[in-house]
Amino acid sequence: MPIRFSPTLLASAALLLAACGSAHADIFVSSEKDNAILHMDADGKVIRSIAVCQRPRHMAWAQDKKQILTACGDSDQIGIVDVQSGKLVGNIPTGESPEIFALSPDSKTAYVSIEDDSQLAAYDVASKKLLFSVKTGAEPEGVLATADGKYVYVTSEVANAVYKVDVATRKAVGQVKTGMRPRRFAITPDASELWVTNELASSVSIIDTASMKSKQTLKFEVKGMRASDITPVGMLMSADGKTAWVALGRANHVAEVDVATRTVRGLALVGKRAWGLALSADGSRLYVANGLSDDMTIIDTATRKALKTVPVGREPHSILAN
Numbered sequence: 001m002p003i004r005f006s007p008t009l010l011a012s013a014a015l016l017l018a019a020c021g022s023a024h025a026d027i028f029v030s031s032e033k034d035n036a037i038l039h040m041d042a043d044g045k046v047i048r049s050i051a052v053c054q055r056p057r058h059m060a061w062a063q064d065k066k067q068i069l070t071a072c073g074d075s076d077q078i079g080i081v082d083v084q085s086g087k088l089v090g091n092i093p094t095g096e097s098p099e100i101f102a103l104s105p106d107s108k109t110a111y112v113s114i115e116d117d118s119q120l121a122a123y124d125v126a127s128k129k130l131l132f133s134v135k136t137g138a139e140p141e142g143v144l145a146t147a148d149g150k151y152v153y154v155t156s157e158v159a160n161a162v163y164k165v166d167v168a169t170r171k172a173v174g175q176v177k178t179g180m181r182p183r184r185f186a187i188t189p190d191a192s193e194l195w196v197t198n199e200l201a202s203s204v205s206i207i208d209t210a211s212m213k214s215k216q217t218l219k220f221e222v223k224g225m226r227a228s229d230i231t232p233v234g235m236l237m238s239a240d241g242k243t244a245w246v247a248l249g250r251a252n253h254v255a256e257v258d259v260a261t262r263t264v265r266g267l268a269l270v271g272k273r274a275w276g277l278a279l280s281a282d283g284s285r286l287y288v289a290n291g292l293s294d295d296m297t298i299i300d301t302a303t304r305k306a307l308k309t310v311p312v313g314r315e316p317h318s319i320l321a322n
Contacts, residue, residue, distance in 0.1 A: 025280055026322040027287055029296060030056040030070055031313030037070065037081065042280065044298055044310030050086045053079040057317045058100045062107045062125070065322055069110065069125075071098040078110055078123070092128045095121055100184070102145040102152065104167075111152045111165075113140035120154045120165060132170045136163050142196070144185040151209075153194060155182040162196055162205075164212055174212035178205040183233045188259065189241040197246060202230040204246060206262070218262050222251045234275045238283055245286055247274040254288055256304055268304045270297040278319035289316035 025042035037050045053072030068081040080090040095114035122131040137159025152165045164174035179198025186195040194207040206216045231249030244257040253267040271290025286299040
């Protein structure tokens with residue numbers, strides 16, 4: 001006779017497996033003033049501190065998550081970290097003060113915004129050689145490479161614009177105005193819309209990638225705060241493209257946005273100057289780096305409530321979740 005399990009038992013087993021999966025998640029946080037990346041468990045307990053180059057900021061997975069690359073602003077390089085050993089195993093020399101970068105889909109090329117030179121620079125990760133560079137507006141910041149590897153987008157904080165770079169021709173093929181001081185990107189799963197945070201405009205610009213024209217501007221409001229206190233920077237989109245999470249900087253909140261309706265579903269209270277964001281693999285938790293309170297807030301995405309806030313060194317910048 002076949003063995004049958006009750007729906008209640010199966011549901012309980014699924015919840016237990018989900019909980020176990022979450023418990024074994026790995027979180028990595030770059031700490032600018034500690035020159036380190038903190039490796040933490042899903043609940044924010046520190047497992048180890050990985051010494052890296054000076055002032056680590058943005059991070060990205062490489063080699064099927066066997067490596068972490070991090071932009072070290074005071075070392076003028078991209079540091080390469082072996083995750084298993086927890087060691088800095090190499091670096092890619094860059095221009096002065098790299099902050100944000102993006103890897104090509106095959107992880108062979110790093111596209112780095114070089115603020116002092118007003119350019120996007122492309123480096124071969126294996127040879128560590130400069131492949132090409134493209135001039136942008138002053139103070140380029142956010143970088144996003146498309147999943148098909150054809151284009152790279154970069155913001156210019158001074159020009160208040162986004163540039164679209166064709167990888168094949170190595171030239172800028174489009175430009176669009178945004179709000180004041182555009183910082184970071186998110187892109188819809190079908191790559192039809194590019195979302196850009198505007199730090200000094202309390203908004204997100206939504207850009208049509210085909211026409212490189214702005215479709216809409218989404219403004220943020222927080223009760224009791226002036227617009228100048230709402231400074232969106234970090235942003236990410238859920239895997240299904242239905243939800244965007246936007247860190248509102250000095251407003252000390254994260255906004256949950258319905259992508260289809262362009263409306264804010266609600267706000268989550270976090271620490272001071274929320275910037276860096278990461279989602280757990282199952283999307284159940286949002287990890288938020290709070291740069292001015294030196295901590296990380298863990299949010300339950302279903303309820304938008306903070307589960308806990310834990311210390312993460314001095315000036316946490318970016319977060320990766322595995």
